[in-house]
Amino acid sequence: MELERDTLEILPAALRTLEQGFASLPAIDAPAPGRVRMAEVMQQVAVRLRDNYPYFHPFYAGQMLKPPHPIARAAYALATWINPNNHALDGGRASSAMEKEAVAEIAAMLTWQTHLGHLSSGGTMANLEALWVAGQLHPGKMIAASTQAHYTHHRISSVLGLPFTEVPCDPRGRMDTQALAARLARGDIGCVVATLGTTGTGAIDPLPEILRLRAQHGFRLHVDAAYGGYFTLAGNLTEETRAAFEQIGQADSIVVDPHKHGLQPYGCGCVLFRDPSVGALYKHDSPYTYFTSSELHLGEISLECSRPGASAVALWATQKLLPLVRGGEFAKGLEAGREAAVSLAERLAADSRWLVPFPPELDIVVWAPRAESARLVSELSQRIFTAAANRGLHLALVRLPVSHFPSLEKPPRSIGALPLADSPGGQDTVLCLRSVLMKPEHREWVKQIMVILDAAHCDAEKEYKS
Numbered sequence: 001m002e003l004e005r006d007t008l009e010i011l012p013a014a015l016r017t018l019e020q021g022f023a024s025l026p027a028i029d030a031p032a033p034g035r036v037r038m039a040e041v042m043q044q045v046a047v048r049l050r051d052n053y054p055y056f057h058p059f060y061a062g063q064m065l066k067p068p069h070p071i072a073r074a075a076y077a078l079a080t081w082i083n084p085n086n087h088a089l090d091g092g093r094a095s096s097a098m099e100k101e102a103v104a105e106i107a108a109m110l111t112w113q114t115h116l117g118h119l120s121s122g123g124t125m126a127n128l129e130a131l132w133v134a135g136q137l138h139p140g141k142m143i144a145a146s147t148q149a150h151y152t153h154h155r156i157s158s159v160l161g162l163p164f165t166e167v168p169c170d171p172r173g174r175m176d177t178q179a180l181a182a183r184l185a186r187g188d189i190g191c192v193v194a195t196l197g198t199t200g201t202g203a204i205d206p207l208p209e210i211l212r213l214r215a216q217h218g219f220r221l222h223v224d225a226a227y228g229g230y231f232t233l234a235g236n237l238t239e240e241t242r243a244a245f246e247q248i249g250q251a252d253s254i255v256v257d258p259h260k261h262g263l264q265p266y267g268c269g270c271v272l273f274r275d276p277s278v279g280a281l282y283k284h285d286s287p288y289t290y291f292t293s294s295e296l297h298l299g300e301i302s303l304e305c306s307r308p309g310a311s312a313v314a315l316w317a318t319q320k321l322l323p324l325v326r327g328g329e330f331a332k333g334l335e336a337g338r339e340a341a342v343s344l345a346e347r348l349a350a351d352s353r354w355l356v357p358f359p360p361e362l363d364i365v366v367w368a369p370r371a372e373s374a375r376l377v378s379e380l381s382q383r384i385f386t387a388a389a390n391r392g393l394h395l396a397l398v399r400l401p402v403s404h405f406p407s408l409e410k411p412p413r414s415i416g417a418l419p420l421a422d423s424p425g426g427q428d429t430v431l432c433l434r435s436v437l438m439k440p441e442h443r444e445w446v447k448q449i450m451v452i453l454d455a456a457h458c459d460a461e462k463e464y465k466s
């Protein structure tokens with residue numbers, strides 16, 4: 001196969017146009033960059049970069065990794081000739097304006113006509129800002145997130161010195177709202193984090209019920225949609241999943257990561273606040289950075305200081321080409337990945353060798369080989385994961401509560417005459433296979449993925465028996 005080359009075709013003309021903007025400057029008599037030596041080093045770089053999984057190929061169906069769109073790659077590269085810094089207007093006038101426009105488009109996708117928001121290095125920093133604001137508004141109160149929320153929430157809370165509590169999940173990996181209600185009754189929760197698209201399984205926390213609880217208890221609601229946010233545009237969600245996205249605009253803050261499903265290179269996260277007045281919390285005095293404008297700089301509404309203007313330029317260009325609208329080309333790409341996930345889950349569920357604990361809500365599928373105990377399932381999952389990789393298909397693994405698999409909850413103490421090493425109560429978790437079908441091309445590759453999975457299952461069984 002060949003790697004994408006459109007980027008190289010469109011870059012030179014754009015570079016000439018950029019250059020014309022600075023035509024009046026006297027030429028710089030810079031030393032020649034030593035092109036031969038640079039080419040040699042670039043060869044070394046290319047060789048080093050071969051040591052990677054093929055994230056850009058449909059046979060990489062493991063973690064959340066998606067290639068950037070060629071326009072994002074080209075726009076990012078072009079911006080590096082200027083290398084703007086979106087910390088302040090002085091550092092990146094054009095790219096700051098582009099960031100504000102691109103972020104406003106994300107806010108509009110989430111139904112907000114007014115907002116406060118900016119890009120960040122990724123989902124972790126974006127969530128940190130949202131929880132920092134929550135902590136300022138509800139000092140000393142707890143942050144609550146589900147057991148399937150990204151581990152970053154617990155860690156961020158500890159960085160911010162905020163107490164944290166975990167809310168159990170239902171058998172489909174979504175926040176259990178009865179458990180949340182019981183927890184809220186103690187009156188010490190200041191912010192609930194609802195995840196729309198959990199990292200492990202792509203589960204959607206039941207936002208409508210969480211909003212009903214907010215009306216009763218008055219907590220701040222943060223939605224971590226770092227992974228799932230763009231699915232608000234997808235036309236092929238189930239009714240239940242769609243209902244959560246319909247209400248996303250009711251949140252107090254939302255995180256969406258353009259570097260996950262927004263076709264952007266790393267690192268590009270985005271945090272948004274419904275009430276722009278939280279900007280006052282960021283107020284600080286800086287005697288040195290801002291001197292050319294009385295406007296609010298991005299650096300004045302963000303905890304990070306220097307940030308790549310190139311990220312904003314790439315995002316702006318991508319959204320110009322592929323607007324964030326339902327039924328548009330961008331939305332169709334998300335729908336294709338979701339179709340791939342539904343199709344893979346259905347094929348697996350129809351095959352008696354596999355267990356599918358629940359259908360995918362987005363484009364992440366989890367499943368496991370059928371076996372008699374959690375321990376055997378886990379062992380086989382690990383072997384199939386390796387066997388598939390040996391055959392060129394790259395999956396991921398996820399450890400799930402055994403309660404997701406009713407047939408495994410009371411594992412036998414022995415298989416035939418073979419005693420099991422499990423503890424008498426069996427294991428609490430089971431290792432499963434996981435596949436994130438993020439690329440639109442995955443839809444056409446499901447059959448081939450199934451062929452490799454079949455073969456990997458046989459390989460793993462043979463190996464286990466030998």
Ligand SMILES: Cc1ncc(COP(=O)(O)O)c(C=O)c1O
Nearest residue numbers: 122123124150197199224226227
């Ligand atoms: C739901 C969710 N939140 C937060 C994060 C952290 O984002 P990042 O890795 O961009 O810092 C992730 C990463 O996978 C995620 O899936």
